[in-house]
Amino acid sequence: MEPLRVDSLCLQLPDGTTLCDGLSFVIEPGEVLVLMGPSGSGKSTILGWLTGTLDARIRASGEVWLGKIRLTNLPVEQRRLGLMLQQDYLFPHMTVGQNLKFGLRGGSKSDRHKLVEKSLANAGLSGMVNRDPSTLSGGQRARVSLLRSLLSQPNALLLDEPFSRLDVTLREQIREFTWKAAAELPTLLVTHDIADVPQHANKLDLTTGNYASNASHGTIIRSTIINKTES
Amino acid sequence: MIRFTGVLLALLFCLPIAVGLFGTIIPATGLAPELAPGNGFSELFADPRFWPSIYLSLKTGIIATVLALLLTLLSLVCAHGTRLWHWLNGVLPPLLAVPHAAIAVGLLFLISPSGWLVRLTSPAVSGWTRPPDLWVIPDSGGWSLIIGLVIKETPFLLLAAAAQLPAVNVDAALRIGRTLGYAPARCWSRLILPLLYPRIRLTLLIILAFNLSVVDVAILLGPGNPPTFSVFLLSLVSDPDSRATASAGALVLAAGVAIVFCFVFVLEKIINHIASNRRESGQRGRALPYLRKSAQGVVALLLTVSIASVALLFIWSFTQRWRFPHTLPTNWTLNNWTARSGEFLSPMITTLLLAITTVLLAVSAAIAWLECERRGSVPQLDWLWYVPLLVPQVTLLFGWQAAALLTGTDGLWLTVAWSHWIYSLPYVVLILAVAWRELDPNWNNAAAVLGAGYWRILFKVRLPILVKPLCQAAAVALAVSVSQYLPTLLLGAGRHQTLAIDLVTSFGGVDRRVIAALAALQSLLPLIAFIAALVIPRIYTHRRVPV
Structure with a gap:
């Protein structure tokens, strides 16, 4: 696995508001960087820029690299960045198994089926391969959604408040499942809930630009965040 | 109350x-001999115009509907999210307001041998100084009727589909599908269209029924011998002695439309089965930007033909003198x-x-x-x-x-x-x-x-x-x-x-x-x-x- 690196990211909304100016960071494999801040601070916009799905009206400059591969101008489908959103977006016209097979790359029909069944079993979802996604609980749906992302063999994982829609009782269970599943990937988590942040994570507050690192090795963060409360 | x-x-x-x-x-x-004497069905089947007109109606109706559906899908897949899409959304509602017969007349002014397309290219490109006699409108194959139906029905289907896009969460499906590595066209074919199609099925069937049985556009753009089946029936119903035959024909037409509907349902099942297997294959496909641009060109051309047809109505209505091959009238009048x-x-x-x-x-x-x-x-x-x-x-x-x-x-x-x-x-x-x-x-x-x-x-x-x-x-x-x-x-x-x-x-x-x-x-x-x-x-x- 390779690190995910962002260099000198500047984002400006159509009304002229600057969300960030010269934001840079590196996320090593197995590390989690948490972007924190209230609604409107630009967390999801940064994620949109990383995946290449940013609204064309937003002005953006900067570079994103995955190891030695420059992702900045690659189409979304070639970036291989796994994405998990607030909603699980399980495709309603597919079964649970078909949703997962949709994420898989290559392999024979039987291999693909075995892999899907194994993944479901590992996630505590044995026997659900032919289930309609609408019959699953919120926690089960969240796990299937994450599995689908992981089965597409992403090189990094981007999480946009993936736990916010879950019941409070389910959140801890799904968080644990997520961090275990993403253990070897560079992971960027966007959230405004401090409880979502894993213990080993690096944190970046987009409102103040304050950076706190719990990483044992030095992840470089060099950023100028526009402090909205001051401006 | x-x-x-x-x-x-x-x-x-x-x-x-x-x-x-x-x-x-x-x-x-034959239950009302005083109103409609004779055996309607036997007279209908014995009429030499029966089979040719049925064939023509089926051909024009089905081809026009398939083309309208393909162009709609092409517009969605290749133009959604682009500037062309915004342009389409602005232009389609007024085009939809123009009656079928009026747009058919405008199309005649555009594609006939003395029409605007020939004038635009004559004599510089084509070398023609007189209207060519290479084709006639309406043509015997019903192709001008098909074009007329396509340029009128595609906006209708496209607007119906556009209205349903928020319900199928198209932006999220594209985002998720693309981050999973699928090219945009694959996201449409595997994620969005399977959800969208059931929502526009009824509109498609309405268009199919209309195209198979249309009268006014078929009179203007369809061939005369044989005419389409509905036009043939209209010629019968005005004669009291043929009323039974006309009524029998109307029932045959309704049955024909119902059979075509059944055929659509069977085709849907087959396509759905094939698509379901392909969805599991995991093949990502490649983004084809040139194909996308070409498809956008086709959609833009269709829209241009529609707009030009309407514009020509107004141009001709203020024309005093417009000699071939001039691009615009030489004298205008009220x-x-x-x-x-x-x-x-x-x-x-x-x-x-x-x-x-x-x-x-x-x-x-x-x-x-x-x-x-x-x-x-x-x-x-x-x-x-x-x-x-x-x-x-x-x-x-x-x-x-x-x-x-x-x-x-x-x-x-x-x-x-x-x-x-x-x-x-x-x-x-x-x-x-x-x-x-x-x-x-x-x-x-x-x-x-x-x-x-x-x-x-x-x-x-x-x-x-x-x-x-x-x-x-x-x-x-x-x-x-x-x-x-x-x-x-x-x-x-x-x-x-x-x-x-x-x-x-x-x-x-x-x-x-x-x-x-x-x-x-x-x-x-x-x-x-x-x-x-x-x-x-x-x-x-x-x-x-x-x-």
Whole structure:
């Protein structure tokens, strides 16, 4: 696995508001960087820029690299960045198994089926391969959604408040499942809930630009965040 | 009282459909020899025009529908999210307002040997100094009819599909699908279209039924020998001795449409089975930017042809002299409008009166029905409103004509207005239903606790909030009424000359400049209505904003 690196990211909304100016960071494999801040601070916009799905009206400059591969101008489908959103977006016209097979790359029909069944079993979802996604609980749906992302063999994982829609009782269970599943990937988590942040994570507050690192090795963060409360 | 109103409305709508069907079945089966002598089916099958006209109708109807569907899908896949998409959304509604017959006339001005396309390329590119005799319009293969139907029906299907995109969460599906590594076209084919298609299926079937049974466009753009099956039947129904044959033919047409529907359902099952297997294959596909650009070009070309067809109506209507191969008229005049204003006035007034009556009746009936539905006195019967649009017009109208002849109500203004109401009500109900059902019931509660009664809430709260869809529904009702040819012809008994009737009947025998003025006038009425539907809600809401 390779690190995910962002260099000198500047984002400006159509009304002229600057969300960030010269934001840079590196996320090593197995590390989690948490972007924190209230609604409107630009967390999801940064994620949109990383995946290449940013609204064309937003002005953006900067570079994103995955190891030695420059992702900045690659189409979304070639970036291989796994994405998990607030909603699980399980495709309603597919079964649970078909949703997962949709994420898989290559392999024979039987291999693909075995892999899907194994993944479901590992996630505590044995026997659900032919289930309609609408019959699953919120926690089960969240796990299937994450599995689908992981089965597409992403090189990094981007999480946009993936736990916010879950019941409070389910959140801890799904968080644990997520961090275990993403253990070897560079992971960027966007959230405004401090409880979502894993213990080993690096944190970046987009409102103040304050950076706190719990990483044992030095992840470089060099950023100028526009402090909205001051401006 | 409310339940009675709902039941009465449903009866007023359903009873005529039953009468129409029985009015066609009875003469066809020889049960009313005094009205329709002879054995309809044996005479029909013995007629040498039967099989060729059936073949032509099937060919033109199916090819036009398939092309309209393909172009719609192409527009969605290749243009969604681009500037072309925004342009399409702006241009499509006014194009939809232009009646079929008018756009057919405009198309003739565009693609005929002396049409604008040839003029644009002559003599510099083509070398022609006289109109070529390489093709004729209408052609014997029905291709001009197919083009005419495609340029009119594609915007209809595309708008219906565009309205459903938010419901299938298209942006999220594209985002998720692409981050999983799939090219945009694959995201559309595997994630979005399987959800979108069931939502536009009914619209597609309406278009299919229309294309298989259309009369006015087929008279203008279809071949004459053999004509399409509906035009062939129309030529029979005017002869009392052939009424049984015409009725039998109308039933054959309805059965044919039903069989094609079944074929569509079977095809859907097969495609769905294949697509389901392909979805699991995990093959990502490649982004094909050149193909995407080419497809955008095809969509833009289609739109350009539609706009050019409408523009040519207006250009020809102000033409005094336009010699081949000049690109534009050499002399312009207002005479085509002013000298004929007397001739145009009467059909225009009849058209307008019928349209206004239709709008008032259809909008009030739709409001009454939706209010009954909201208060739980009638069930949601959305499928019911589609019935007249799914049954070929000739099948219902031959029956209505027979019933009108028996009861002596043929030729009455009210009979014609009522037939226009039947054909516009489905659109009005379906447009209003979405907004009506989504309106937050708390508006009612808020007004009620302030002491407002039912009627005050309806007129002072609900209707003003829903002014935009009401105006849109009224504009659509007006456009539907203005374009009605067959109901006015068959039930009007020649006593009600509308612009649609004048345009079709005088086509071919009158100067093309006059035809252009008639078609332009027929297009102007719904266009004005659509502009009003955009402007009125803005004025209405703007006046509440303090300046």
